[in-house]
Amino acid sequence: MTPAPVIVIGATGDVGSAAARFAEQHGSSVVLAVRDLEKPVPGLSAAAEKAGRYERVQIDLFRPDTIEAAVRTTGAKRAFLYATLGSQDIVPDIIGALKAGGVEFVVFLSTVSIATAGDDLSQVGPEKYIPWLHAQYEIQLEKTFGKQGYVALRAGFFSSNMRWYYGGIAKGEVRVAYPDALLELCTPEDLGRVAASFLSQKPETVTDEPAIVLSGPEPVTLRHALEIIGTVLGRPIRVVRVDQEENVQEMKQMLGDATARTLVQEFVERETAGDDVKRIIEEGAVNMRKYAHGGQNMEKWAQENKDSIIAALSGSG
Ligand SMILES: NC(=O)c1ccc[n+]([C@@H]2O[C@H](COP(=O)([O-])OP(=O)(O)OC[C@H]3O[C@@H](n4cnc5c(N)ncnc54)[C@H](OP(=O)(O)O)[C@@H]3O)[C@@H](O)[C@H]2O)c1
Structure with missing residues (x-):
């Protein structure tokens, strides 16, 4: 049958x-x-x-x-x-x-x-x-x-959310309220x-x-993820911490006010996340390695998407 x-x-x-x-x-x-x-x-x-x-x-x-x-x-x-x-x-x-x-x-x-x-x-x-x-x-x-x-x-x-930062990457400076948030990617x-x-x-x-x-197989902070992209693109990216409202104002142009506010708040909380949240993220990485038979880390993603990132950057800036 x-x-x-x-x-x-x-x-x-x-x-x-x-x-x-x-x-x-x-x-x-x-x-x-x-x-x-x-x-x-x-x-x-x-x-x-x-x-x-x-x-x-x-x-x-x-x-x-x-x-x-x-x-x-x-x-x-x-x-x-x-x-x-x-x-x-x-x-x-x-x-x-x-x-x-x-x-x-x-x-x-x-x-x-x-x-x-x-x-x-x-x-x-x-x-x-x-x-x-x-x-x-x-x-x-x-x-x-x-x-x-x-x-x-x-x-x-x-990982594809990194497009939120393409405008900043194009200028060599990404301004965010949560540079040290651990992200699953x-x-x-x-x-x-x-x-x-x-x-x-x-x-x-x-x-x-x-x-x-x-989670991705190797979760890293946003700062580290941007460093990886900078290395792959061969261009320096400065990361500047800004207050939450400035970040919301920038993100809401892409995501709308309610979504931008929820996300920025969530990522800011991630910077001081306790061990319970870190454990959940690590459990996600174990699951990804198991269910996706390995999974793609940030470096591999950036290498594979290098051309499309460069094309997107030429339209940002
Ligand atoms: N971004 C993150 O970090 C994150 C984290 C956790 C979970 N998620 C989940 O992942 C989702 C995004 O996944 P993605 O990037 O694969 O999304 P995506 O590329 O934006 O795709 C969304 C799909 O939904 C379809 N769609 C939207 N409205 C529809 C409607 N009224 N009727 C029929 N189809 C409709 C879209 O069709 P069209 O092509 O016609 O628009 C498209 O096929 C989020 O919404 C969230 O639920 C995201």
């Missing part, structure tokens, strides 16, 4: 696209659920998509009926899911649509900030919007699918690799835990 396909909701995203590509490499048929049927999937050429076990369906996360229809018509049994900003009021509808369509297991991209906030999901309040939003998804996934019916990949800070590619192994049910990744913390 042909195995049921897996559905990746948000297949044009960085993590979603990697999850789709690796799941196909593991032998799964993959439904690329996208809101724009014409948009390319990163890392997948049109020719490779045509030659591979892929099909596309259109969905809009803000219209759960489109999710249910996509699952039902493709027969997908496993799904990759993002928490989309602004979706807090329809979380039960989105997750209910997956279940009603026939999904049996969900791989949800969550955030480590839930774990660092204390691990009791019901205690995370909406003033901490990002962990709270993801907590709403995790709570609902457990209600709808049960502990064995989903896995929440509680990812830490992405997960690559979207590695997260996609982990997601895919759960989508394709590779036996070595079977776990009883519904939530897994994931």
Whole structure:
């Protein structure tokens, strides 16, 4: 019997696209659920998509009926899911649509900030919007699918967030309120690799835990990460500590006020994080080495992305 396909909701995203590509490499048929049927999937050429076990369906996360229809018509049994900003009021509808369509297991991209906030999901309040939003998804996934019916990949800070500092890197000076915050530095590619192994049910990744913390294999401080980028690019980068409000004002141009405030606050708190938070980050690194079979550290990420960073810098500055 042909195995049921897996559905990746948000297949044009960085993590979603990697999850789709690796799941196909593991032998799964993959439904690329996208809101724009014409948009390319990163890392997948049109020719490779045509030659591979892929099909596309259109969905809009803000219209759960489109999710249910996509699952039902493709027969997908496993799904990759993002928490989309602004979706807090329809979380039960989105997750209910997956279940009603026939999904049996969900791989949800969550955030480590839930774990660092204390691990009791019901205690995370909406003033901490990002962990709270993801907590709403995790709570609902457990209600709808049960502990064995989903896995929440509680990812830490992405390496790809280094783009927030490209303007400063271009000028040779990065101004931040949290230079010594320890950051997980997960690559979207590695997260996609982990997601895919759960989508394709590779036996070595079977776990009883519904939530897994994931960090890059070698977490470092922001200061150190910038030093690594400076070395790879062959240009000095000065790191200057600024107050929180200046940092929020700069980040809100990229992320909006609420997200910028939550993140800057969270990273400032990271500078004085206790051993419990450091332990969570280290546990994430152990998990990444296990589930992504090694994982990419900051230096490797910077080397591999050197050309695209240089191209982005020429447009910043
Ligand atoms: N950045 C971090 O440090 C960090 C840390 C922990 C967890 N996370 C989690 O990771 C997520 C970001 O992952 P990423 O970088 O892979 O994201 P991304 O590249 O921005 O991709 C997001 C995907 O969601 C799709 N999408 C957005 N709104 C949609 C809608 N209404 N209907 C259908 N699809 C929709 C996008 O489609 P389009 O291509 O059409 O826009 C895209 O495919 C965050 O939102 C958070 O949940 C991030």
